[in-house]
Amino acid sequence: MKEILSGNEAIARGAYESGVMVATAYPGTPSTEILENITRYKEIYAEWSPNEKVALEVGAGASFGGARALVAMKHVGVNVAADPLFTLSYTGVKGGLVIISADDPELHSSQNEQDNRNYAKFAKIPMLEPSDSQEAKEFVKKAFEISEQYDTPVFVRTTTRISHSKSIVKIQDPIKSPAQLEIVKNPTKLVMLPANARRRHPIVEERLGQLKTLAEEFPENKIEMNDKNIGIITSGISYQYAKEVFPNYSYLKLGLTYPLPEKMIKEFVEQVETLYIVEELDPYLEDQIKVMGIEVTGKKIFPICGEFSPSIVKDAISGSSKEQKNEEIPVKLPPRPPNMCPGCGYRGIFYIFNKLKLFVTGDIGCYTLGFLPPLSAIDTCVSMGGSIGHAMGLDKALGDDAKGKVVAVIGDSTFLHSGITSLLDVVYNKGASTIVILDNHTTAMTGRQEHPGTGHTIKGEPTSKVDLVQLCNGLGVKHVRTVNPLDMKSVEEILKEELERDEASVIISQSPCVLLKSERLIPKKPLTIINENCNGCKACIKLGCPAIIWKNIHKNSQENSVTTENKKRKGFAIIDKMLCIGCGLCQQLCKFEAIGETDEQ
Amino acid sequence: MNNKNTNILAIGVGGQGIILASEILAYALMAAGFDVKKSEVHGMAQRGGSVNSHVRFGKQVYSPIIKEGEVDILFAFEQLESLRYLGFLNPNTQIILNNHVINPPSVSLGVDEYPNDVPGIIKERYPHFHLANGLDLAEKVGNPRTANIVLLGVLSRYVKVDEVHWIEGITKVLPEKLREINIDAFRLGRDEG
Numbered sequence: 163m164k165e166i167l168s169g170n171e172a173i174a175r176g177a178y179e180s181g182v183m184v185a186t187a188y189p190g191t192p193s194t195e196i197l198e199n200i201t202r203y204k205e206i207y208a209e210w211s212p213n214e215k216v217a218l219e220v221g222a223g224a225s226f227g228g229a230r231a232l233v234a235m236k237h238v239g240v241n242v243a244a245d246p247l248f249t250l251s252y253t254g255v256k257g258g259l260v261i262i263s264a265d266d267p268e269l270h271s272s273q274n275e276q277d278n279r280n281y282a283k284f285a286k287i288p289m290l291e292p293s294d295s296q297e298a299k300e301f302v303k304k305a306f307e308i309s310e311q312y313d314t315p316v317f318v319r320t321t322t323r324i325s326h327s328k329s330i331v332k333i334q335d336p337i338k339s340p341a342q343l344e345i346v347k348n349p350t351k352l353v354m355l356p357a358n359a360r361r362r363h364p365i366v367e368e369r370l371g372q373l374k375t376l377a378e379e380f381p382e383n384k385i386e387m388n389d390k391n392i393g394i395i396t397s398g399i400s401y402q403y404a405k406e407v408f409p410n411y412s413y414l415k416l417g418l419t420y421p422l423p424e425k426m427i428k429e430f431v432e433q434v435e436t437l438y439i440v441e442e443l444d445p446y447l448e449d450q451i452k453v454m455g456i457e458v459t460g461k462k463i464f465p466i467c468g469e470f471s472p473s474i475v476k477d478a479i480s481g482s483s484k485e486q487k488n489e490e491i492p493v494k495l496p497p498r499p500p501n502m503c504p505g506c507g508y509r510g511i512f513y514i515f516n517k518l519k520l521f522v523t524g525d526i527g528c529y530t531l532g533f534l535p536p537l538s539a540i541d542t543c544v545s546m547g548g549s550i551g552h553a554m555g556l557d558k559a560l561g562d563d564a565k566g567k568v569v570a571v572i573g574d575s576t577f578l579h580s581g582i583t584s585l586l587d588v589v590y591n592k593g594a595s596t597i598v599i600l601d602n603h604t605t606a607m608t609g610r611q612e613h614p615g616t617g618h619t620i621k622g623e624p625t626s627k628v629d630l631v632q633l634c635n636g637l638g639v640k641h642v643r644t645v646n647p648l649d650m651k652s653v654e655e656i657l658k659e660e661l662e663r664d665e666a667s668v669i670i671s672q673s674p675c676v677l678l679k680s681e682r683l684i685p686k687k688p689l690t691i692i693n694e695n696c697n698g699c700k701a702c703i704k705l706g707c708p709a710i711i712w713k714n715i716h717k718n719s720q721e722n723s724v725t726t727e728n729k730k731r732k733g734f735a736i737i738d739k740m741l742c743i744g745c746g747l748c749q750q751l752c753k754f755e756a757i758g759e760t761d762e763q
Numbered sequence: 764m765n766n767k768n769t770n771i772l773a774i775g776v777g778g779q780g781i782i783l784a785s786e787i788l789a790y791a792l793m794a795a796g797f798d799v800k801k802s803e804v805h806g807m808a809q810r811g812g813s814v815n816s817h818v819r820f821g822k823q824v825y826s827p828i829i830k831e832g833e834v835d836i837l838f839a840f841e842q843l844e845s846l847r848y849l850g851f852l853n854p855n856t857q858i859i860l861n862n863h864v865i866n867p868p869s870v871s872l873g874v875d876e877y878p879n880d881v882p883g884i885i886k887e888r889y890p891h892f893h894l895a896n897g898l899d900l901a902e903k904v905g906n907p908r909t910a911n912i913v914l915l916g917v918l919s920r921y922v923k924v925d926e927v928h929w930i931e932g933i934t935k936v937l938p939e940k941l942r943e944i945n946i947d948a949f950r951l952g953r954d955e956g
Binding site for chain 1: 786
């Protein structure tokens with residue numbers, strides 16, 4: 163049977179066909195759909211872990227017990243999981259352990275574009291790189307075989323264009339899981355005290371040697387000889403781009419990109435006249451191939467930054483710059499960035515941050531969009547949980563100069579991922595930071611996933627729900643207050659009070675994501691502008707709500723140019739009733755009673 | 764279509780149902796026996812942001828994304844967005860433009876102006892031009908949310924695939940309760956759009 167699957171769907175299918183028993187992840191673009199699709203297979207235990215480190219540790223435990231386990235994360239998630247990762251390279255596995263690293267060249271939805279192929283080399287763990295969905299599925303299966311045969315965790319690395327592109331996949335039946343589930347004490351292999359770990363390191367090096375031998379015969383490292391004038395060594399999506407524009411050149415397509423097949427590479431190089439390495443991001447293959455004493459052209463002509471496209475590959479190798487500049491468009495194109503939704507509970511909070519001219523240490527989530535004008539109220543964004551540490555550092559370094567001027571803002575899922583320990587630091591080390599937790603009862607940036615604060619598992623089963631107030635109290639925060647972010651007056655009052663404190667304080671803003679069907683409040687009626695009352699002050703416009711539209715009045719136009727009280731105005735607002743959900747924030751800002759309710763639903 | 768692959772670029776604004784329409788398109792093409800690849804980027808809160816979906820089909824497809832200048836059909840759900848992709852078009856590109864305007868934030872804020880007469884700008888440069896009214900026809904079907912499928916019906920007039928395969932695609936992608944109205948929407952677009 164054939165299906166059209168994304169790389170992520172194919173990886174989920176590959177896990178199922180491999181007899182995976184445990185699958186874990188923390189959501190992160192472009193990896194999120196892997197676990198979401200794995201929930202379709204009831205045979206597999208699946209979980210959203212609080213963070214990637216926990217996900218990998220749970221996967222490791224399952225592997226130690228003999229089960230096949232798959233752990234999925236985005237590229238920066240591997241940084242979080244790096245601590246167990248490097249030592250799992252020493253312990254090895256019992257049941258197969260496969261880690262999916264979904265990289266994001268071009269930073270479609272990420273804070274950096276690190277090249278995680280470097281992790282394979284760094285942690286001495288083999289890495290497979292599929293170039294389409296069919297391979298994504300098959301490579302997961304091969305990864306489990308390699309993992310068990312060579313006693314090592316194995317990486318499967320995708321990039322956004324593999325994860326989110328769809329292509330045709332042949333569906334197969336799952337194998338019967340080869341797992342022998344049992345608890346076996348094996349301290350010399352699993353207890354990485356120095357004495358044991360010292361003995362494991364040579365085994366890792368020996369394993370690398372064996373994997374190099376495997377690489378030479380691995381059927382997914384393929385030579386496709388054609389026109390011998392030009393040879394291309396490539397992998398992953400870059401292979402598809404190169405094949406698209408140069409179908410007649412010769413290729414060495416690498417399915418296993420760590421370790422590399424040195425003999426095979428040399429054999430290929432000897433047969434071709436000119437050699438190119440086509441790879442996105444770092445000169446990862448290039449550097450290793452150069453160390454083999456081979457002359458190649460790679461990053462001399464290809465960019466390191468950003469993702470490739472068929473045109474980039476073609477232009478670099480054929481030496482032509484952009485073939486034809488497209489025709490100049492006669493108009494300016496306003497950008498269309500994503501925006502916080504109409505009715506989003508975050509909007510009012512960011513409006514207040516902006517109004518109070520606070521330095522807002524930010525975090526990773528939808529609310530990072532509060533950076534955009536007119537709210538312009540995010541001043542740092544680096545890593546998951548980073549906001550709290552940034553605020554603490556600023557407070558400690560600047561002392562009174564920062565007092566009342568800095569606030570940290572973090573989402574509920576991000577706080578549970580890695581904000582808890584940072585908050586503990588603020589309390590323990592006598593910080594006075596104010597932290598606003600934006601609790602929208604979901605993980606929204608990645609598309610509304612459950613987390614330990616939602617009361618539901620990935621499969622929708624009811625479960626315990628962390629109480630954020632109690633959690634913060636338990637950490638030692640004496641001042642924890644909750645606030646309804648749709649009541650801007652009380653948000654401002656509470657925020658001012660807490661910023662004045664000489665002790666740590668937490669404000670929990672409670673308002674479910676407007677996209678959450680399960681928690682959606684009864685739909686409110688859209689609001690409307692009472693045109694003759696609107697004097698064009700633009701107070702409501704400063705919310706940056708997509709439902710509020712400003713209309714300029716042209717200089718000589720008589721129409722609409724005065725208010726009820728016959729005052730001149732430069733323009734007026736209108737509300738798009740298709741978008742407005744009646745959250746009422748704009749109404750709170752309007753001093754002229756120009757925003758009223760409608761009877762419509 | 765011969766050996767050359769066909770490239771369809773679907774573009775518009777998050778929330779317009781572009782990804783869903785391109786999903787049905789891809790299934791219809793597979794049902795018709797083609798190799799198909801499709802690529803889009805999602806993840807950022809796409810609500811209200813620019814969205815594009817590349818669909819390529821033929822005998823064998825390598826790249827899931829279309830090369831600049833090689834779009835055969837531009838399937839545009841919103842006026843302004845169509846202007847962002849002129850670099851992907853060529854003089855033979857068939858344009859299907861939904862006659863619909865959604866203001867970007869800077870226009871709503873009164874900072875930028877929405878460009879005047881987008882259909883005119885496009886038509887002047889790309890003579891194979893089809894202006895469609897997805898929303899009007901969807902309201903005729905009885906649900907404005909079917910506008911994307913109405914537009915898919917319009918697109919189907921330019922893609923040589925039997926109606927039965929389009930219906931297969933709709934059946935595959937949409938849940939049962941939504942099929943009937945969307946098949947109506949598709950047919951209306953195919954006949955009248």
